[in-house]
Amino acid sequence: MAKHLNKATTLVEALPYIQKFNNKVIVIKYGGSAMIDEKLKLSVIKDISLMKLVGIKPVVVHGGGNKISEMLLKIGKEPKFIQGLRVTDDETVEIAEMVLSGSVNKGIVQLFEQQGMKAVGISGKDGKSIIAKKKLVDGEDIGWVGQIDTINPELIRALIDDDFIPVIAPIACDEDNNTYNINADYVAGAIASELKAEKLIYMTDVEGVMKDVNDRESLISKIKLNEIQNYIESKVIVGGMIPKIECCAESIEKGVSGVHILDGRVEHSLILEVFTNSGIGTMLMP
Ligand SMILES: Nc1ncnc2c1ncn2[C@@H]1O[C@H](COP(=O)(O)OP(=O)(O)O)[C@@H](O)[C@H]1O
Numbered sequence: 001m002a003k004h005l006n007k008a009t010t011l012v013e014a015l016p017y018i019q020k021f022n023n024k025v026i027v028i029k030y031g032g033s034a035m036i037d038e039k040l041k042l043s044v045i046k047d048i049s050l051m052k053l054v055g056i057k058p059v060v061v062h063g064g065g066n067k068i069s070e071m072l073l074k075i076g077k078e079p080k081f082i083q084g085l086r087v088t089d090d091e092t093v094e095i096a097e098m099v100l101s102g103s104v105n106k107g108i109v110q111l112f113e114q115q116g117m118k119a120v121g122i123s124g125k126d127g128k129s130i131i132a133k134k135k136l137v138d139g140e141d142i143g144w145v146g147q148i149d150t151i152n153p154e155l156i157r158a159l160i161d162d163d164f165i166p167v168i169a170p171i172a173c174d175e176d177n178n179t180y181n182i183n184a185d186y187v188a189g190a191i192a193s194e195l196k197a198e199k200l201i202y203m204t205d206v207e208g209v210m211k212d213v214n215d216r217e218s219l220i221s222k223i224k225l226n227e228i229q230n231y232i233e234s235k236v237i238v239g240g241m242i243p244k245i246e247c248c249a250e251s252i253e254k255g256v257s258g259v260h261i262l263d264g265r266v267e268h269s270l271i272l273e274v275f276t277n278s279g280i281g282t283m284l285m286p
C-alpha cells in the first residue's frame with residue numbers, strides 16, 4: 001500500500017535528510033500522471049522547489065510521451081511502440097521535438113518560475129549536452145530513436161552552479177545534425193551517472209515494480225541488480241518498465257547510490273522518499 005505524507009512527518013524527521021543531501025544533486029525523472037493531472041503537477045513542482053530551497057540541487061528530466069501521442073492522433077497518426085520505445089519516423093520526430101522541447105518543457109519551467117524558483121529549460125541539443133546515435137531494437141531500425149553516445153555536462157553544471165533548476169527534454173542530435181527522440185528514462189539515468197548524483201528518482205504511474213501489475217499488494221520494494229534479468233525473462237517486467245529498470249541498473253553500476261521508482265500518483269511521494277524513512281516504491285540495490 002502506498003504510504004502518505006502525514007503530520008507525523010515533521011521537520012525533526014526531515015532534518016537529518018536535509019543535512020545528508022545538502023548540496024547534493026538529485027535527478028528526478030518526471031513523467032506519467034504527475035505530469036498530466038493539474039493538481040499533482042503543481043504539487044510535484046512545489047516538492048522539487050522545496051528540495052531546492054533546503055539546499056538540494058534538483059535536476060529535472062521530463063517525459064511527455066502521452067502528449068506526443070495526443071498530437072499524433074490529432075493528425076491521424078497511430079502511435080506505435082516496440083519494447084516501450086516509440087517508432088519515430090520523420091514526421092514523428094518533428095512532432096516529438098515540438099511537443100517535448102516546446103510546450104512540455106516550457107510549461108514546467110513556467111510552473112517553477114511561478115513558485116519563485118529559477119529554472120531553465122533545455123534539450124540535449126543545447127550546449128551539445130547530449131550527443132546521440134541511432135538505437136536499433138533487436139537489430140531493427142525503428143526510426144529516429146536515439147541512444148545516448150555522450151553526455152557533455154558543462155551547461156547543466158553551469159546552470160546548477162548558478163542556482164537554476166535545469167529542466168531537460170529528451171531530444172538530442174548527432175554530429176550530422178539529425179534529431180533523435182530518446183526515451184526520457186535513458187536520459188535521466190545517463191545524466192544522473194554523469195553528474196554522480198546522490199539519488200535518481202523515477203516518477204511513474206504504478207506503485208513501483210510489481211510482481212503482478214494488477215495486484216497493488218504485489219509491490220517489490222527492493223530489487224537486486226542480479227534479479228533484473230530473471231524478471232525480464234519471466235515477463236514479470238515488460239513494456240515501458242524495461243527501459244526504466246535497465247537505466248536504474250546502469251546508474252547503480254556507475255555509482256549513483258540511491259535509485260528509486262516511485263508512484264507519481266501519490267501526492268508528495270518525492271518528499272516521502274527524500275525526507276522520511278518510510279521507503280516507498282521500489283529501490284534498486286547493488
Ligand atoms: N513488473 C511491472 N511492474 C510495474 N509496472 C510494469 C511492470 N511491467 C510493466 N509495467 C508497465 O510499465 C509502465 C511504466 O512504464 P511507462 O509507461 O513507460 O512509464 P512512464 O510513462 O512513467 O515512463 C506501467 O504503467 C506498467 O504498465
Ligand SMILES: CC(=O)N[C@@H](CCC(=O)OP(=O)(O)O)C(=O)O
Pocket residue numbers: 031032062063064065066068084085086096145146170181182183184185
Ligand atoms: C523513443 C521514445 O520512446 N521516446 C519517448 C520520449 C518521451 C518519454 O520518454 O516520455 P515518458 O517518460 O512520458 O514515457 C516517446 O516518444 O514517448
